[in-house]
Amino acid sequence: MNSSSFLQILEKTYYPGFFTTDKHDLAHFGVDWGGILTPNPLAIVFPKNTEEVSSFLKLCSANNINVVPSGGRTGLSGGATASNGEVVLSVSKINSINEVDVSSLTIRVGAGAVTQNVHERAAKHNLIWPVDFAAKGSSQIGGNIATNAGGVRVIRYGNARSWVLSIKAVLMSGDVIEFNGDLEKNNTGYDLRHLLIGSEGTLAVITEATLKLCPKPENLSVCFFGLEDMHSVVRLFSECRKAFFQISAFECLTDVCLQSSLAFTGLNSPLETKCPIYVLLEFEDQTRQPDQLEAWLSQVFESGLIKDGVLAQSPREFKELWQIRESTPESILTGRVVLQHDVSVPVSKLPDFSRSVLEKYKNDYPDFEVFVFGHIGDGNLHIFIRKPEALDTATFITRCRSSDTDLFDFVKKFTGSVSAEHGIGLLKKHALNYSRQENEVQLMRAIKKAFDPKNLLNPGKIF
Numbered sequence: 001m002n003s004s005s006f007l008q009i010l011e012k013t014y015y016p017g018f019f020t021t022d023k024h025d026l027a028h029f030g031v032d033w034g035g036i037l038t039p040n041p042l043a044i045v046f047p048k049n050t051e052e053v054s055s056f057l058k059l060c061s062a063n064n065i066n067v068v069p070s071g072g073r074t075g076l077s078g079g080a081t082a083s084n085g086e087v088v089l090s091v092s093k094i095n096s097i098n099e100v101d102v103s104s105l106t107i108r109v110g111a112g113a114v115t116q117n118v119h120e121r122a123a124k125h126n127l128i129w130p131v132d133f134a135a136k137g138s139s140q141i142g143g144n145i146a147t148n149a150g151g152v153r154v155i156r157y158g159n160a161r162s163w164v165l166s167i168k169a170v171l172m173s174g175d176v177i178e179f180n181g182d183l184e185k186n187n188t189g190y191d192l193r194h195l196l197i198g199s200e201g202t203l204a205v206i207t208e209a210t211l212k213l214c215p216k217p218e219n220l221s222v223c224f225f226g227l228e229d230m231h232s233v234v235r236l237f238s239e240c241r242k243a244f245f246q247i248s249a250f251e252c253l254t255d256v257c258l259q260s261s262l263a264f265t266g267l268n269s270p271l272e273t274k275c276p277i278y279v280l281l282e283f284e285d286q287t288r289q290p291d292q293l294e295a296w297l298s299q300v301f302e303s304g305l306i307k308d309g310v311l312a313q314s315p316r317e318f319k320e321l322w323q324i325r326e327s328t329p330e331s332i333l334t335g336r337v338v339l340q341h342d343v344s345v346p347v348s349k350l351p352d353f354s355r356s357v358l359e360k361y362k363n364d365y366p367d368f369e370v371f372v373f374g375h376i377g378d379g380n381l382h383i384f385i386r387k388p389e390a391l392d393t394a395t396f397i398t399r400c401r402s403s404d405t406d407l408f409d410f411v412k413k414f415t416g417s418v419s420a421e422h423g424i425g426l427l428k429k430h431a432l433n434y435s436r437q438e439n440e441v442q443l444m445r446a447i448k449k450a451f452d453p454k455n456l457l458n459p460g461k462i463f
Helices: 003-013 023-029 050-062 115-123 141-146 230-241 255-265 290-302 315-326 328-333 347-364 393-413 429-434 438-451
Strands: 043-045 067-070 087-090 106-110 164-170 176-179 205-212 220-227 246-254 277-284 308-311 338-344 369-375 380-386
Touching (some): 003 050, 023 043, 050 087, 067 205, 220 315, 230 277, 230 347, 246 315, 255 277, 255 369, 290 308, 315 328, 328 338, 328 380, 347 380, 347 393, 393 429
Antiparallel strands (some): 164 176, 246 369
């Protein structure tokens, strides 16, 4: 069916406001934060509930119309980009947030619920949904689940997969399925819920979910340290794991990242000494013994691991230290063309991996602005390459293809992953073989075909 005919069917079938073809809406909802790809959707639809998603997907299936599910579009791999005339299905209006079930420590939410709003609802009961990251004010729960979101506290709580009890989703056929039914124990065959988590919207459209909550940690502290190199960072991490406190986050950023964030936020550097790399450590001290913390800090300073450091002394300082880290990606991306990578390697291999990668960029791509930051506790580094102002975008992208090959060769050498958080989408399809064997990919294709035989849902993503 041609595009105009399908739009006529939509107009006859649904109410005013269900869909739009406004050029500004197409540009806004047709692409994610990656900023590299050009959106070209046919239309954007805004269903208000699962039933409307079901009827719409059934209509699309009958007419062989491709559909791209869309949440907050905070991804960076093109997974929510519609570049070939697809219809974008936005779940932004399916944004209900039910009351917390205090007996089971769960909350039922719509896929379009903003992550931060869910955090705030849980906080009223002194609870948290511990999936937390800088984009929480824009991201939506459906996207968090579809990408198995991680963030800054994976070291303590794990990824989104650990905090999703059940999922309601709609297949491309229009069939509605409730996966797992809010059960903590359900050992009856395959747990298909976990296939949807991390599937990047290629298997079904998530419309609702029941999330698991946990008590809010008490007596949190934040330190900001300056160090010499990644070897020192990993050694400090090892010391922290042996310490008396519970690590909640262990983040790093290079000096160029710190300077970018400070310029963006207007904050002052928390340290007097300029260092090559920095660590933000958040921990929960359940002993509540200040002398013990003071003794530990003295020990790590005397060991020579840390060149400078500060412990937040007030809620304001706590917030500002986190603001430095969380503003880093936005400070790099704003107003510039940036190629983003989020790779992972085993923590023990991070020093050699990062040294090899940075030396390669310095020697072979000296004009590239390279920013490295990430989550040391799970071996995840974000590597952002910002286009030099003197270089045109087309040339930059061409040269990035060459640098990507070099980066992914290092990822494979150090037995890592080409995508630790943001998924494969469109932008990393060519790199899937660096992290997955061919027989794994064939199994993925078979699963995709079982869920979506016509390949209409988010086609062309992942493989």
